[in-house]
Amino acid sequence: MIGIEHFLYVEDIEILVYIFTVISGAIFIYGLYRSYRRWFRKGEKPSFDNFWTRLYNLVKYGLLQRKVVYRPFEGSMHLLIYIGFIILFIGTLIRAFEADITLKFLGYRVVSGSSYLIYKLFLNIGGLLAIIGIIIAFIRRIFLKSENLPDTLSDYLLLLLLLIILITGFVLDGISTLAYRYEWVNNYDFIGLYIADLFKNVENIEIIYRVTWLIHMALAIFSVGFIPYTKLYHIIVGGILNTFFSRNYHPAAFKKIENIDEIIEKGETPGALTLNDLSWKERMDYDACIKCARCTDNCPAASSGKPLSPMDLMLKMRSFIDQGIYNKELIPDYLDKDIIWSCVTCGACVYQCPLLIHHVETILDFRRGLIGKGENVPEELLEVSYNLMRYGNPMGNDPINREEFIKELVDEGLVEIAEEGSEYDYIYWIGCQSTYDPADKEIARSLLKILKKAGLKIAVLPEENCCGEPARRIGDELMFSELVKMNGEILSKYKFKRLVVNCPHGYNIFKHEYPLYGVKIEVIHHTQLLNELIRKGLVKLDGGKIDKKITYHDPCYLGRWNNIFDEPRNILKEVVKNEYLVEMRHNRERSFCCGGGGGHLFFDIKIGERISKIRMNEALETGASILAVACPYCKIMLHSEAGEKIKVMDISEILAEALTEKK
């Protein structure tokens, strides 16, 4: 008979398997119940809407681990262990199913003959992959740790536990082979055969088998039972739950605050001060973290020595749940306010997290809570809030300056002021920085020059408020909702196909956040539009090449959050020779923030290095003499670090210059 000999040498203690399984199962189920209690505090229910999208996310990010492999080395290590154990787990299930059900009640074998041989081969391969993976994991822990990877004894013990389960498994396999399949199993059991040879002349093989079996069986069964209490819980909370229940809105839309007026009427504040104020999904996030530190390794705040480490924040939040302090205000007694204010909302953590944790959402919720209370908020940001309320822009510029600037642009024949009733292809939303900041004004002027040359019918609005992005990022949700209402009303007065913005922050908020609040606008970033015009031949550049080395800085809100990487580069390819276009150390999805996001254009956490300086050094490393940007925030931040060697220019400025040179 070619098949499994169940309970070889251990038939008399078979019952232990069932006893252990029941105990372990109970421990496991209690662990899940405990988690349910941790997450669902106020009678919330898990959401199953958009079921198929959720399932898709589970398959893509959980089963297929799309993000785990972002880091090839660690990703491969994980994949080896993951695939190995999946195979072994399925193999064990088949074995149990055959022994306890089909064979017992139907006298039928699930695997026999050739299917058994293939089954055996798979288990050999699975075990081998897992062992290789674990050896790599040890090597990584000892020699190749990433900067912020937590490294405790328990991390090693867990690897050791898995390794013992695997090795004892192979020992059992080898002795079984010796006992009944040595002659016929061939290389389908290549490891088993090898081990069988080792045991050929060993005495008391039955006792060795029984002891090994007990160890293997008990460790395997209980390590499953204890999953909810160890780091292995990431399999369930991270891989399965957090992917399935992941947010079904764009990650750069951030959480919608429902019924803000009602909240204020009740005398409450939007956002969070306590654990209970956060959503169940946010609490699930904290339990999902596997401490891989990819977030912190990529966080500009952490890299520059600020108090924020996204991973540590998640773990701290988890420890607050452990301590059961659901109703205490966490800042400043448990959590340093600077942790919350250090974030530039660049999204590197969210992008990197293999388990779809949204760190920034928690940070923004705390900011809303703090702004609501008006305490533990940097004074400069209270000023931003106040300026928005009073002047309609975060810097506190007199709106009359806008009128003057618009008049200049109109007088130069670059643009007209939109009129109600007229139809426009494009309305250009200039945005606060490009309206008021002396350096950023040139972005607006250059852009309009190019658009005029391309023959576009374009207008600017007679009035324009802040789009609300700074308000939302610093947690002033009420101000934001007011601005959405006002701007929605203004925009609804005019007929246009698309709204052009040159600020990625505005782009993001119009594209992802306004729709949550009922304002839907077709918005396009100027790099997209310029690229489109070049492709259509409306902007012609033949011969107009700039003879300087250029490197391009991906703005977080254009690149990583919105996947616009190629359009700006395509434009640059038109104005410089390919060999002059160089990339920085961090580029595209892994771009490094200029330091100006999340309200940081308006204030500074004076701890550690300046993020803008780190980024500027990366630009200087390339030897480029022009640092191209596509965001007025980036321009201000990087320009202030530029010095003599490098010039910071928006893509529209570079393109406008190339067009003039052509003449």
Added chain:
Amino acid sequence: MDIGVLVKASLDGNMIRADPDGRINIENTPLLISEYDRNAVVEAARIKSEVGGKIYVYTLLTWGPTKKKKKELENVVREALALGGDEAYAVVDDRVIPCDVTSTAYILSNLIKKFGNPELILAGEASMDMLSSQMPIRLARHLGYNVVTFARKIELSDNKIRVTRDLEDKLEVVETSLPAVISVTGEINRPKLPTLLQIRKAFAKPFKVVGLDELELEDTGRKISYSDLRLITITRKNVIIEADKLEDIADILIDKLIEEGVVRV
């Protein structure tokens, strides 16, 4: 102990609108809470946290036109309420606009006597637009209260009030007793700017607007003459001081200030 705070809706110096002839266009220049009045409200809130009681906010609309400016005055009052005020009383009456300091003090004294009548009144050292610093003194005269000006520290004990006055070149400590009017300087505290949310929440606090009739007052007849208010353009020197070390920058700055005669050695 109840505390009254005087708050003025001043012309916003950041948003001055002028006609081509240089005359200030008051109608189009928005009003803003007078900066030091914020200090007064915050100081009142601090005292309240020690001794309890209520904080009354008092104001009078001095700039017109009433229709346009009343809304702006309301915003100023809400801001004071968001900073810690409990109740607010405002006088809005076309007949007194544009109101000068003499009339304002007189009308406010009546407003205060009628509503709340607190024994301690705080005010900013001066309003941001007129900067006369006369208001606290005139008001105290009308109310028959003691008056102390330019306070950078206020300490209450039993029946005494100890005030540290900031006299530019020295500090002076004086004692007075209730009832009193005290004006505070910008150094007394660092007020936090209120957020829109806090201001919105302040909408729940009582706010009463009255006219002269309700105070049983006649038109006082003293007004500011418009044509006197002109915009003067000053060009700044725009000196940028550069040095590697912060200490060096400070040294250069001090030298420059001495050179300009701003600082005496």
